[in-house]
Amino acid sequence: MKKIQVYLAGDSTVQTYEKDESPQAGWGQYIDQYCKRNIIFHNHAIGGRSTKTFVEESRLDAILEEISANDYLLIQMGHNDSSINRPERYTEPSTTYKQYLRLYIDGARKKHAIPILITPVGRLHVVHGKFINDFPNYCQAMKEVAEEKNVPLIDLNYISLNYFTSIGYEAAEKLFMISVDGEDCTHYTEAGAEKVAEMVAKELMEMISEEENF
Template sequence: MNDTIKFYLASDSTVQTYQKSEAPQAGWGQFIANYLDDTIEVCNHAIGGRSTKTFISEGHLQKILDEIGEGDYLFVQMGHNDSTKIRPERYTDPYDDYKKYLKQYIEGARKNRAIPILITPVGRLHYVNGEFLRDFGDYCNAMKEVAEEESVLLIDLMKSSIDYYSSIGYKQASNLFMISINGEDCTHFTEQGANEIAKLVSIEIKNLQIGVSKLVK
């Protein structure tokens, strides 16, 4: 096992690394390294529009499994695109194939002696009657079921992100999203937003109280 620990990120557009030309849109995977010790290398494989199913069918998971090794970590945040019924190529049933696909990530990581960690979908700017709503409820619940069934660590980013938005209020929270730039996008983050979510994820890693937690700044 190398001295460097690698954090592999398998996810969607809320996590992916964007080109400078796409700024200020950003994903939290671009910023997470700022909150980690230099001995951790972040390998961000997140790619927009992917669900648990298409990330596998297009070969993105296999690319990770070809590299990941003993003592590395595979963080899986999926659910946004799994819920898109109008895109059948992406869609998964939360309590059926979504769970089955998640287990493929877990099995793949463990075969390589890596540690899988599941992350519930990050909250969107969904504000109704004075409160922020938690979307993707069935997917969050199904992921928690998988974590329990497979004895996998889980970060409830839906809860922590919605709690954070609630603590700062709608006006400030809206600055975290691209709606503050283009007037319509309540899903994707600005650089400020992506950085704040990365900070939340780092706090959650520390709160897991596992070996790597001490490497969070």
């Protein structure tokens, strides 16, 4: 069976954590459990990075040096791009954020690889009983780039917030580190990361199946 290589560019919600950092986890460390065995994942995601700093630190270059024709590049960025109080990583959604996303897309396509955009996964944020998208401008900007560049998009923000709504706040809270440290409404426990990995895998498998004719 043909091996399919998938590269992940993302932040702390995607990255692979060491055992001593448990129970914090990222969805990138579990996604292989929900995909076919011939799909090999290379998780380059790392905490605290935005589209901008990931590029500036040559992390995108490292992926592009490895990636080959017909491989996939999954790009989930936005959490740290929105840090307006951190100018070193902030990007403005309608301008610089889009410009950096295009670098990932164009870089992958130059190597004849297949880019897939992923909107930033949802946080545990409820107002008047409703789960809130904390990154609406970034989600919209990413969708506009996806349409402009004809790139597949997984709307993980929408999918994850819908899931949290379906299970309710108390159950959703257990998926986040706030259930451990009483504070963190952004990062996931192992259970949460596994669930998000399942969400991404479902969408990814449908896209790969269309491309590869499984």
